[in-house]
Amino acid sequence: MGRKKLTAKQHEFLQFLIDHTQEHEVWPTYREIIDHFGYRSPNSVTQNLKALHRKKHLVRDSQGYHLAPKHRDDEEDTGIPVRGIISAGTLQEAVEADLGTITLDMIFPNxxxxxxxxxxxxxxxxxxxxxxxxxxxxxxxxxxxxxxxxxxxxxxxxxxxxxxxxxxxxxxxxxxxxxxxxxxxxxxxxxxxxxxxxxxxxxxxxxxxxxx
CATH class of the missing domain: 2.10.109.10 (Umud Fragment, subunit A)
Known part of the structure; x- marks a missing residue:
């Protein structure tokens, strides 16, 4: 399942996270997010983070939330090259071709x-x-x-x-x-x-x- 479409406000929230992370190389604090958007409560920050996480634009680990790989500048599109076709039956002529790459998201769909x-x-x-x-x-x-x-x-x-x-x-x-x-x-x-x-x-x- 791919990333789900964002509302206009969620897109603005995500773009702030991307811009802040690229400019300062650190994740914004709750106070910085609240001041930027003028929220009255930290709960508004939490709800937006959870929504972006559910829609797969953020990932979470023991340290907190982070941008999903799609939104990182340093993420390279790498993989294992598929160089052809080999028979698993009778002997057949080798077929060499560029059939793309096997990427981590093929090995781990989520x-x-x-x-x-x-x-x-x-x-x-x-x-x-x-x-x-x-x-x-x-x-x-x-x-x-x-x-x-x-x-x-x-x-x-x-x-x-x-x-x-x-x-x-x-x-x-x-x-x-x-x-x-x-x-x-x-x-x-x-x-x-x-x-x-x-x-x-x-x-x-x-x-x-x-x-x-």
Whole structure:
């Protein structure tokens, strides 16, 4: 699914983010956005950011919102060249041709919603996710028993996530590590940063297995 059409006000909001980021090389603060548009409440900023995120013009990671790749000046249209056709049946004459490129958005159809976090520790080595790997996460809910990143009380963890009536149980994929139990108080919040869809290391790109 591609990016959805913006309203005139949303387009103006997005253009401000693009212009400010290109000019100052940093993301604008809430105060700068409020002063520019004359908003009465920070909630107006939040609602616009969420709308642009839903319409795939922004991506979000543990650091906050960022422009989607389409809106970045330094984003290059690169990929793996497709150089021809090869038979998977009987022997046939090689066919060489320029058939375009395989890009990351073909490998990961929801690339606009993806972000990466570097792993520290070995608690997920049973899922072939090791210290120093970069896990690829999508801004989405984590199914029962699925692997994902969770933020609680200023701390994050990558684990298998299980829900119960009192909170969450975070299960490692390494018997040397213990489960983590999160039972938040009424005023505390558990944030799902993203659902695991793959990881990257010096050996290549690995997509999520069906059981992960």
């Amino acid at each position: 690339i606009d919603r993806l972000f990466a976090i570097r792993v520290s520790g070995q608690s997920m080595q049973g899922a072939d996710i090791r210290d120093g790997d970069y896990v690829l996460l999508i801004d989405d809910d984590i199914p029962e028993g699925g692997i994902g990143a969770v933020l609680y009380n200023g701390e994050t963890s990558l684990k298998r996530v299980y829900h119960d009536k009192n909170g969450l149980r975070l299960e490692p994929c390494n018997p040397e590590y213990d489960d983590i139990h999160i039972h938040p108080d009424v005023f505390e919040e558990v944030t799902i940063l993203g659902r695991y869809v793959g990881h990257v290391n010096e050996r290549g790109i690995f997509k999520r297995r069906s059981a992960a």
